[in-house]
Amino acid sequence: DIPMTQSPSTLSASVGDRVTITCRASESVSSWLAWYQQKPGKAPKLLIYKTSSLETGVPSRFSGSGSGTEFTLTISSLQPDDFATYYCQQYDSYYRTFGQGTKVEIK
Amino acid sequence: EVHLVESGGGLVQPGGSLRLSCAASGFTFSSSWMSWVRQAPGKGLEWVANIKQDGGEEYYADSVKGRFTVSRDNAKNSLYLQMNSLSADDTAVYYCVRDGRRECSRAACYYDYWGQGTLVTVSS
Numbered sequence: 001d002i003p004m005t006q007s008p009s010t011l012s013a014s015v016g017d018r019v020t021i022t023c024r025a026s027e028s029v030s031s032w033l034a035w036y037q038q039k040p041g042k043a044p045k046l047l048i049y050k051t052s053s054l055e056t057g058v059p060s061r062f063s064g065s066g067s068g069t070e071f072t073l074t075i076s077s078l079q080p081d082d083f084a085t086y087y088c089q090q091y092d093s094y095y096r097t098f099g100q101g102t103k104v105e106i107k
Numbered sequence: 108e109v110h111l112v113e114s115g116g117g118l119v120q121p122g123g124s125l126r127l128s129c130a131a132s133g134f135t136f137s138s139s140w141m142s143w144v145r146q147a148p149g150k151g152l153e154w155v156a157n158i159k160q161d162g163g164e165e166y167y168a169d170s171v172k173g174r175f176t177v178s179r180d181n182a183k184n185s186l187y188l189q190m191n192s193l194s195a196d197d198t199a200v201y202y203c204v205r206d207g208r209r210e211c212s213r214a215a216c217y218y219d220y221w222g223q224g225t226l227v228t229v230s231s
Contacts, residue, residue, distance in 0.1 A: 001169075030212070032212040032215075034217035034218075036152075036218075042223075043202055043221035043222065043223055043224055044152065044202075044218075044221055045221070046207075046217060046218060046219050049207060049209070049210055049217045049219075050210040050217075053209075053210060055219070087151065087152055089152075089217060089218075091211070091212055091214070091215040091216055091217050092212050092214065092215070093214055093215065094157075094166050094214040094215045095154070095166075095168070096154045096215050097154070098151055098152040098153070098154075099151070100151045101151045101152075
């Protein structure tokens with residue numbers, strides 16, 4: 001399998017802040033990278049697929065970039081609804097793997 | 108609207124078995140790869156298994172290979188996960204998920220719809 005590593009594990013930020021989460025793959029996954037948002041007690045929700053394609057209905061303040069082994073999720077202006085845990089996932093391999101998650105907390 | 112509703116979770120003793128079900132609606136079930144993803148309490152997400160549209164291909168995570176079996180009944184729009192030889196490490200919320208349909212790699216895809224999950228607790 002392809003281990004995925006996210007940083008930071010926890011991020012404290014304020015409403016209006018620009019937030020960046022990094023995801024690194026142990027080997028190249030090309031552009032086959034997705035991001036999910038999960039709130040406590042809820043199922044994850046797809047935000048971005050193929051590195052930078054925004055899922056329908058997801059606010060444009062979310063964006064993704066990168067390729068190969070290093071990827072980022074950026075929230076341009078953090079909103080109250082964005083405090084959650086974020087996961088990256090590679091799907092270059094049939095053995096899909098997730099990062100360990102980044103919890104975005106209120107500062 | 109796509110709906111995925113899991114059922115069958117509960118408390119089971121170590122070494123026991125459980126069968127999870129997922130009822131799908133709002134899309135053409137027989138056209139979609141489907142997967143199971145789990146999340147242990149307070150932990151991250153782990154892909155468990157997936158199955159091709161016609162049931163002709165199945166893939167499993169190393170942690171469940173030989174113990175879990177994924178299956179589907181397209182006539183009933185249902186996905187299943189038979190879990191045998193359960194241990195405490197299998198305690199988790201199990202999600203039924205639909206594989207995406209756009210911009211997928213040759214090998215796999217992201218997940219575009221998730222059920223609400225069903226909790227499996229393995230304990231004596």
